[in-house]
Amino acid sequence: MLPNRNRNAGNSSNKEDIVKKGYLKKLKTMKKKFFVLRRETGAENPARLEYYDNERKFNAGVQPKKPIVLNTCFSINRKKDPKHSHVIALYTNHDPVCMAAESEAELNEWLGFLHHHMHQAVSGADGQSMKMYEHVWQVAVQPRSLGSSKGLTGEHHICLTYKSIALVRVGDCQKKIEFPLNSIRRCGHTGSFFFLGLGRSAATGAGDIWMLTEDAVIAENMHSIIRKAMHDPCNNISVDPPVSRERTQSMSNHRSFEGGKLNLTAILKDL
Numbered sequence: 147m148l149p150n151r152n153r154n155a156g157n158s159s160n161k162e163d164i165v166k167k168g169y170l171k172k173l174k175t176m177k178k179k180f181f182v183l184r185r186e187t188g189a190e191n192p193a194r195l196e197y198y199d200n201e202r203k204f205n206a207g208v209q210p211k212k213p214i215v216l217n218t219c220f221s222i223n224r225k226k227d228p229k230h231s232h233v234i235a236l237y238t239n240h241d242p243v244c245m246a247a248e249s250e251a252e253l254n255e256w257l258g259f260l261h262h263h264m265h266q267a268v269s270g271a272d273g274q275s276m277k278m279y280e281h282v283w284q285v286a287v288q289p290r291s292l293g294s295s296k297g298l299t300g301e302h303h304i305c306l307t308y309k310s311i312a313l314v315r316v317g318d319c320q321k322k323i324e325f326p327l328n329s330i331r332r333c334g335h336t337g338s339f340f341f342l343g344l345g346r347s348a349a350t351g352a353g354d355i356w357m358l359t360e361d362a363v364i365a366e367n368m369h370s371i372i373r374k375a376m377h378d379p380c381n382n383i384s385v386d387p388p389v390s391r392e393r394t395q396s397m398s399n400h401r402s403f404e405g406g407k408l409n410l411t412a413i414l415k416d417l
Contacts, residue, residue: 163185163186163191164182164184164185165183165185165259165263166182166256166259167180167181167182167183167204168180168181168252170197170234170245170246170247170256171245171246172245172246173225173230173233173245173246174244176246178200179197179198179199179200179211180197180198180199180200180203181196181197181245182195182196182197182198182204183195183196183259183260185263186266192215192216192217192267193215193216193263193264193266194213194214194215194216195213195216195236195243195260196211196212196213196214197210197211198210198211214236214238214243215267216264216267217264217267219236219237219238220239220279220282220303220305220314221235221236221279221280221281221282221305222234222235222236222237222261223235223237223280223281224253224257225242226363226367227244227363228361228363228364230246231250232246232247232248232249232250232252232253233245233247233253234246234247234256234257234260235282236260237279237282237284237303239314239316239317239318239319240317242282242284279306279307279312280306280307280308281305281371282304282305282306283303283304283359283364283367284301284302284303284304284316284360285301285302285303285304285340285357285358286300286301286302286358287299287300287313287355287356288339288356288357291353291354291355291356292344292350292351292353292355293355293356293357295353298313298323298350298355300315300316301315301316301317302314302315302316302357303316304357304368306372306375308375308378309326309327310327311324311325311327313325313355323349324349325344325349326347327375327376327378329344329345329347329348330342330343330345330348331343331344333369333372333373334369335362335365335366335368335369337362337365338359338360338361338362338364338365339357339358339359340356340357340359340365340368341355341357342354342355342372
């Protein structure tokens with residue numbers, strides 16, 4: 147929450163800190179809102195993204211609907227969406243804020259400014275460098291296998307870097323488990339479900355983590371990106387023995403993983 151004296155940020159007398167402004171659509175409602183990106187001008191005036199119902203209310207000095215302080219974001223990225231091509235997502239420790247741009251050029255321009263000011267804000271926050279994630283997805287960990295035995299059930303963010311995946315509980319960023327990519331033996335998806343198959347070197351020990359994503363497109367996107375990260379040459383030192391050549395084969399083609407002995411019909415029945 148910003149201090150009260152920062153809440154007059156829409157006032158016409160305080161526009162020198164504006165980096166970019168314009169209309170974007172909120173993804174949930176697809177209604178246009180007027181967004182304003184402000185640079186940091188001091189410890190009590192951090193870099194932030196604000197939005198208003200319209201430009202008229204912004205010019206009239208109405209308080210913004212929801213200021214998002216950029217140093218509270220652990221990722222700002224393009225979001226894969228089944229219906230809209232140009233979506234930006236700001237991930238904080240709570241629900242992400244997603245906006246749809248009208249074009250690729252508009253999306254890239256907003257992302258460029260947001261990335262620049264987010265990295266400046268994060269590197270300057272109390273002299274500490276906050277971990278930034280290349281990809282983030284919000285999922286619901288299912289009550290089966292490691293999700294049940296390790297008490298992981300519930301809403302989480304799956305956060306990917308070039309060398310690890312972090313499982314961060316929504317609403318409590320202190321509850322985080324990190325898995326080096328070379329501790330992941332396999333991954334897959336079927337419909338809206340995605341899973342990670344972990345080896346014995348993982349913090350949880352061996353087993354599977356099943357999670358429900360927003361839809362089948364998101365599950366497929368997670369599978370594609372995480373599989374690519376697992377196969378990156380920088381991560382080719384294997385801690386756990388490979389289970390089969392199909393270790394990241396999508397389960398949507400109704401094949402089982404030979405090494406993991408996963409049966410699609412039984413899995414879906416349990417879920």
